[in-house]
Amino acid sequence: MAGKSIERIEAIEALTKKSLWLASWMVHHANHIRPNPDGVKVGGHQASSASMAAMLATLYFGVLKPEDRLAVKPHAAPVFHAIQYLMGRQSRQKLIDFRAFGGAQSYPSRTKDTEDVDFSTGSVGLGVAMTAFASMVQDYVRAKDWSGKARPEGRMIALAGDAELDEGNIYECLLEGWKHGLRNCWWIIDYNRQSLDGVVREGLYDRIEAIFKAFGWKVVTLKYGALQRAAFEEPGGEKLKAWIDACPNDLYSALMFRGGAAWRERLNDEIGDQGDVSALLSRRSDEELAALMANLGGHCVQSLLEQFENAGTDEPTVFINYTVKGWGTPLAGHKDNHAGQMTSAQIEQLRVAHEIRDGHEWDLFEGLKQADALADFVRDVPFNTAESRRLTSPAVPTIGPQFIGTGATSTQAAFGRILDAIAKTDSEMARRIVSTSPDVTVSTGLGSWVNRRNLFARKETADLFQKEAIPSTQKWRFTPDGQHMELGIAEMNLFLMLGAAGLSHSLFGERLLPIGTLYDPFISRGLDALNYACYQDARFLLVGTPSGVSLAGEGGAHQSIASPLIGMSQDGLASFEPAFADELSVIIDWAFDYMQRTGDARPDLADWPRDVTGGSVYLRLSTRTLEQVPREIAPPLVADIIRGAYWLQPPTPQCEVVIAYQGVLASEAIAAAARIGGDRRNVAVLAVTSADRLNAGWQAAQRARLHGNFETISHIETLLKGVPHRAGLVTAIDAHPATLGWLGSVLGHRTMALGVEHFGQTGTVSDLYRHFGIGAETIETTCRQIFGR
Structure with a gap:
């Protein structure tokens, strides 16, 4: 059982320290050691990772179960990758190649990372909101008479930076969650009070708390760590607590960066009394005082475990965890630390503090005591299951096309x-x-x-x-x-x-x-x-x-x-x-x-x-009603519809113009072709069902030929090869003309692209088609211009 050979809190604290080092070294290696032939900045967010190291370690090594799902703060990706490495879910080479081609991704990615990523994230609040909708979907699945009901309920958890709360989609999501009775959802806010460009506004906490309570969330605030709470019980501790509560965000950050001596000077000046408070401060060295002031709740494993394990119910819960950006590193508290990186001297300072030997930077438990006990602890934590957490479900058989008759319809x-x-x-x-x-x-x-x-x-x-x-x-x-x-x-x-x-x-x-x-x-x-x-x-x-x-x-x-x-x-x-x-x-x-x-x-x-x-x-789709084409949908036509186009009226060797349309302009294309056909001109009509599929197939065929597969030919090339080169193309769509305008590039036919390039307006369909030049008359006129009539 986990924790027999090493105390649980001690183990998680050691793993926090190890993940912090690996995350910091990962970024440093990517930016300053690994060759960078193009000279473009690599980046990596050392400070943003550091502020969340204890939270992530406490969750992964102490709280989570396999059924829980996480969206990790994007800028905490390095510490996330480090934790996955410690659990054997990520390779050393991926860490060495962090932000390189084929390496661990800049931000956690379901599709591009090889380790266990539940939700991709990318610093715009979407991963946060995604967890709420995942919880709603979990409720939907469990309400059905399916096998999924037998699975244990998981918590949908988002770890977010406080600056992500500026994103509007988060608040739209809160309202929707309230409507649907959201449950089993945790949002854990890294309240480090710093964003990309500076320090957040004073009083933000009160606004955050009020908003979440208004939508029925339980709000858990974790401001003080165990060291601070113990200090508050000492004589003079109440005054220290009051000073911390009143301290502006920017001052707290600045003093964190300056260190223990600066803390002592400021505290002595403002609350030193030559009595209880002064004695409280003097009992601690500069290093101990700095550690005390850095012991905010979001960095204290003991406090984090208490709060996470006491959360209890399935009601949506937001944890507002006070932290210091850059915690545990020489960057702690500096206002420029978001994109800033440790210098070589600073990374050496961190190396010494973590007791990392040269050449052993990537070793799993380098610098830690009781390595064997830690390895056992990691192996036995509930989340670190050998089974894949990415589940599967068999495909559901389709029932075939549902044809609904040939009457006029939209x-x-x-x-x-x-x-x-x-x-x-x-x-x-x-x-x-x-x-x-x-x-x-x-x-x-x-x-x-x-x-x-x-x-x-x-x-x-x-x-x-x-x-x-x-x-x-x-x-x-x-x-x-x-x-x-x-x-x-x-x-x-x-x-x-x-x-x-x-x-x-x-x-x-x-x-x-x-x-x-x-x-x-x-x-x-x-x-x-x-x-x-x-x-x-x-x-x-x-x-x-x-x-x-x-x-x-x-x-x-x-x-x-x-x-x-x-x-x-x-x-x-x-x-x-x-x-x-x-x-x-x-x-x-x-x-x-x-x-x-x-x-x-x-x-x-x-x-x-x-x-x-x-x-x-x-x-x-469109609301405009069209007369339907009476026909049998045979397998060749089905295939062409899915490939993206088919001939409604195929070309002959005498073809002079092709009208290619997509969507609702079918009626205009057909009418224009009929008018021109009355002059015994050969007009072909190409029904495009998917410009997307046509274009992508054409691009793929060109790439294949570039790599030596000269026999490859795309569907659109096959369709157009029977059109004489002298013939022209007129494309028409109730949308931007560029959607189909590229068709002339396939085999070099002269092309006129009709469509809509400006904001619409009210009117009848005929009014607007005439105004934008996409009606049957305009298509006919354009065709005649192409063949010189």
């Missing part, structure tokens, strides 16, 4: 009908879908799905309108069996929820198929969190609807322009914009399979299409 309406058809099935796939939306559930097509599958809550809540016999098309019944998570109007929260639900198979061992809907232009509002969710390799289906200036009456604030370019550029996200309901049926069926794929290749190294590793999927 893609948004078709999406709702397809989901309704899935909801009617008694399939495992239907049971594993969880939908979510930021207060636009009905207006994005989820109404029928929610009526059939209900909203999720841990406790049953009846629909009051139904209970009072008030007619309504929406049946808003909350139940533990429900499959929709209703969110407030905050797109950041939507993407964080999708990120957490999209990792459920790995975090909680139960597969979910998350679907998130929002108005397409508001993707930009939550883009940071969308990128973050993709960086985690979370898997979800994102539906942006309605979109474009086709949403004519809503005006520019609700009309998206750049979202297809976001879909093309966002890593980990396959983007589609179908025009017809049958295309959408095929894509949704493929998406549910694609979201569940895994492979040996890393996501950032896989060939495109990423049909081995899979990913998330984004659909850009």
Whole structure:
């Protein structure tokens, strides 16, 4: 049993000291010893790591269980990597290569670090908020009749710097957590009162405490360490405590940097009384006095253990732990220490203090007494299980495309009908879908799905309108069996929820198929969190609807322009914009399979299409009704839809122009082709379902040929090879023209790209199409200019 050969607190204190040294040396080695041929600063945040060393060591070596999940403060990455190294979960070479290619990452990363990272973090508060949504997803999974219910509940824990509390997404998350009865969530704040550029404002603590209490969180403040609390019990201790409480943040930091003699001078000047206080100070050497004043709660293992173990209940809890930035290093307290690094002289000073011999800097227990006992202690701590903490869940079989007829419809309406058809099935796939939306559930097509599958809550809540016999098309019944998570109007929260639900198979061992809907232009509002969710390799289906200036009456604030370019550029996200309901049926069926794929290749190294590793999927849909094309969706057409394009009207050797469209402009493209065809001109029509997939496939083929695979040819090259070189291309999209404008570069065809480059406005669809030059008449005129008519 852990702790037999060495006292628990003594062991964690020793491991804190060791992780602090390894973190400091890791950064120093990366910046001052390892060759740096390009001369670019490496960095590494020694001071930010130091302020959290005791907290991380106490958690990992004393408190955590395997089911707990952590988002580690990004600037504490070096001490996190050091702790993983001590537990045998990280290699020495990775530490040596910290911030180098293939080494330990600058900030903890699920997808790029080899050790046990639960949530990627990156200094913008997203990792903090992610833990709250992970806790909500854990509650969702445990409410179902699945095997996951048998797993022990874990705590979702975030370790954050106080400066991260400036991030707005944290407060949006607090409100959402209150709505959903958040539980099993800890946020541990490194309250070192320093940010990147300086010292935080006085009185911040009171504001933090008030905000968390307002949202129902338990607030635990850990200000004083055991040494300080003992000193306060001595004669004169009350005056020392009062001085500490009244001391401004910047003065405390400055005195920490100056050391014991400065502390003595200041304290004697301000509270020395030639009596009890003076005696309290004189009983301590300068070194002991400096250690006393540095013994804030966040650095005291004994105090940290007491608070963490006494937290008890499942109510959300925030620990505000007072610390000193740079604690335990020569950088402690200096206002420039965030990006600052120890000089060679200072690292030698630290080496001597830690009793590290030259050439033994990376040794596991170098400089520590009872090395064998410490090794046993580390091996036996509850968190250091031999089993992988990254769980798995089998893929859920898909049920095939849900075709919904050939009547005129919009893609948004078709999406709702397809989901309704899935909801009617008694399939495992239907049971594993969880939908979510930021207060636009009905207006994005989820109404029928929610009526059939209900909203999720841990406790049953009846629909009051139904209970009072008030007619309504929406049946808003909350139940533990429900499959929709209703969110407030905050797109950041939507993407964080999708990120957490999209990792459920790995975090909680139960597969979910998350679907998130929002108005397409508001993707930009939550883009940071969308990128973050993709960086985690979370898997979800994102539906942006309605979109474009086709949403004519809503005006520019609700009309998206750049979202297809976001879909093309966002890593980990396959983007589609179908025009017809049958295309959408095929894509949704493929998406549910694609979201569940895994492979040996890393996501950032896989060939495109990423049909081995899979990913998330984004659909850009419209509310504009189109006449459907009566046809049979045969396997070759299915394949082309997924690859990104197919010929609606194929070219002949006499072809003079190709009209390539994506999305809702299908009707305009078809009408323009019909008008030109009346002049016996040969016009081909290319239906693009995914500029993203087309472009990425083309780029991949070019890279393959660059490396000697000369037979490789992309789907778009195959499609365009039958188009005579003399022919021109006209591309059209209800979005930025650059989405399709690159098509002319594939084989060198002359190209005119039509689209929307400026903010929209109100009007009819025909008004706006005419204004922006994307209607059938403009497409026809552009085609005639291309072939000189």
